[in-house]
Amino acid sequence: MESLTRRYSGAVTEFRPGIASANRPRLGPFASLLNEVPHDQSALDDLAFAYGGLPAAERGALVQAVVQDANNPSQALLALIAVEEEPTLQRRIAGLIQRHTRIDKSAALEGTEAEGESRLVQSVPGLWSESLHVAWKLSKISTIKIEAPTLSKIDGHLVPVATAVDRLVPLLWQHIRAGGQLPEGAERFAGFFSPV
Numbered sequence: 001m002e003s004l005t006r007r008y009s010g011a012v013t014e015f016r017p018g019i020a021s022a023n024r025p026r027l028g029p030f031a032s033l034l035n036e037v038p039h040d041q042s043a044l045d046d047l048a049f050a051y052g053g054l055p056a057a058e059r060g061a062l063v064q065a066v067v068q069d070a071n072n073p074s075q076a077l078l079a080l081i082a083v084e085e086e087p088t089l090q091r092r093i094a095g096l097i098q099r100h101t102r103i104d105k106s107a108a109l110e111g112t113e114a115e116g117e118s119r120l121v122q123s124v125p126g127l128w129s130e131s132l133h134v135a136w137k138l139s140k141i142s143t144i145k146i147e148a149p150t151l152s153k154i155d156g157h158l159v160p161v162a163t164a165v166d167r168l169v170p171l172l173w174q175h176i177r178a179g180g181q182l183p184e185g186a187e188r189f190a191g192f193f194s195p196v
Helices: 029-036 041-052 056-069 074-083 087-100 161-177 186-193
Strands: 104-111 116-124 128-137 140-147
Touching: 029 041, 029 056, 041 056, 041 074, 056 074, 056 087, 074 087, 087 186, 104 161, 104 186, 116 161, 116 186, 128 161, 128 186, 140 161, 140 186, 161 186
Parallel strands: none
Antiparallel strands: 104 116, 116 128, 128 140
16 A cells, blocks of 8 residues: 655645734733723823823834724823824824724804804714814904813804804914914814815
């Protein structure tokens, strides 16, 4: 009887993702911490505290790790942007929040073209909100500021976001052309003024 010998031809290979595969979440204590963030305020505080103590390059890497490892990175990203002071990283985190989170937008508008006020509010339901408050007199902006979450509620006449934006665009354009400044963080409200 002839002996049967099996030889591997190499035609079939077992697929095994690389250790650094972007599609493969990490496991371990960091991923466990991120999964606790939505349910545990102290885990959220710990993450923000640790993040705030890192140099900029390491903070950027931590942001990427949060996005890669968290089942839902929304709340962790919101905690990180709250302590981030570097404008470039703030913009990056804001973009990631917009990509990974459902952000609700609403608007209030009071007054006329000559005098009035408006609030543009963006929020992540149940987690966070902020508003851009703009007031004007004699068709010139008198106040423009970003309000803290506790003040970011809509008071006044609710209107479609497009209605408020249509009123604000000429005022903001005039304000900027006259050398007026926008408050730090105003870029987070760019989504209100972008075509959908």
